[in-house]
Amino acid sequence: MFSLLSGCFEFLLRKEELKVLIIGLDRAGKTTLLERLKTLYTDVPGLEADKVLPTVGLNLAHFEALGAPLLCWDVGGAAGLRGIWSKYYAECHALVFCVDAADGGRLDEAKAALDRALGDRDLYGAPLLVLCNKHDCEGAASPAEVAEALGIGKLADAGRATSVQAITAKTGEGVKPAVQWLVEHIKKSQRPELIRRRMLGT
Numbered sequence: 001m002f003s004l005l006s007g008c009f010e011f012l013l014r015k016e017e018l019k020v021l022i023i024g025l026d027r028a029g030k031t032t033l034l035e036r037l038k039t040l041y042t043d044v045p046g047l048e049a050d051k052v053l054p055t056v057g058l059n060l061a062h063f064e065a066l067g068a069p070l071l072c073w074d075v076g077g078a079a080g081l082r083g084i085w086s087k088y089y090a091e092c093h094a095l096v097f098c099v100d101a102a103d104g105g106r107l108d109e110a111k112a113a114l115d116r117a118l119g120d121r122d123l124y125g126a127p128l129l130v131l132c133n134k135h136d137c138e139g140a141a142s143p144a145e146v147a148e149a150l151g152i153g154k155l156a157d158a159g160r161a162t163s164v165q166a167i168t169a170k171t172g173e174g175v176k177p178a179v180q181w182l183v184e185h186i187k188k189s190q191r192p193e194l195i196r197r198r199m200l201g202t
């Protein structure tokens, strides 16, 4: 009986997890980023970049940052797997779109994939963080160049909280500021309330 009651209390007091969906083309570095998040924010280090394999399903990481519990989903980005992304749209509090900034030849393909995702009503109001990964590579596109190629200005004009930041998932450079932006903007957005209402059917 005691354990049942304490379990109920624990459930009631538990802070809501902020759910972040990480998408982007294959080889953008999503899983490397997820593993880096584990290393930076948990006691169990994630895999090093050279041990990461292409994702065929889903990877996830639970961790706490800035006093908030986070759950990150990383979904495979190969062309045949992108249809799975939408299964997670309705539940996520924010969207991370990871770009290989060192591969300028795929920015048009990345724009098409991002446009398709943002056209889905289930992502209404979700803050968008575009991460220009592989900033360690010579000639990597800057956040301003990636923002221009992806047409990010229009999204911000339309009222969606949006940021474009450079990271190096391999070393962790830029990852903590990215997480800080996510936590702050999820808390500021109406997205948690929207998801709660949708779940309650009100």
Ligand SMILES: Nc1nc2c(ncn2[C@@H]2O[C@H](COP(=O)(O)OP(=O)(O)OP(=O)(O)O)[C@@H](O)[C@H]2O)c(=O)[nH]1
Pocket (backbone or CB within 6 Å): 024, 025, 026, 027, 028, 029, 030, 031, 032, 033, 049, 050, 052, 053, 054, 055, 056, 075, 076, 077, 078, 133, 134, 135, 136, 137, 167, 168, 169, 170, 171
């Ligand atoms: N130089 C450099 N390479 C990186 C970085 N992040 C990832 N990579 C490399 O990019 C390749 C792809 O990384 P993944 O993390 O598997 O990419 P992904 O987006 O998860 O790919 P899918 O699972 O196929 O969707 C790997 O060879 C990584 O080592 C980075 O910050 N710098």
Ligand SMILES: [Mg+2]
Pocket (backbone or CB within 6 Å): 030, 031, 032, 053, 054, 055, 074, 075, 076, 077
């Ligand atoms: Mg992957």
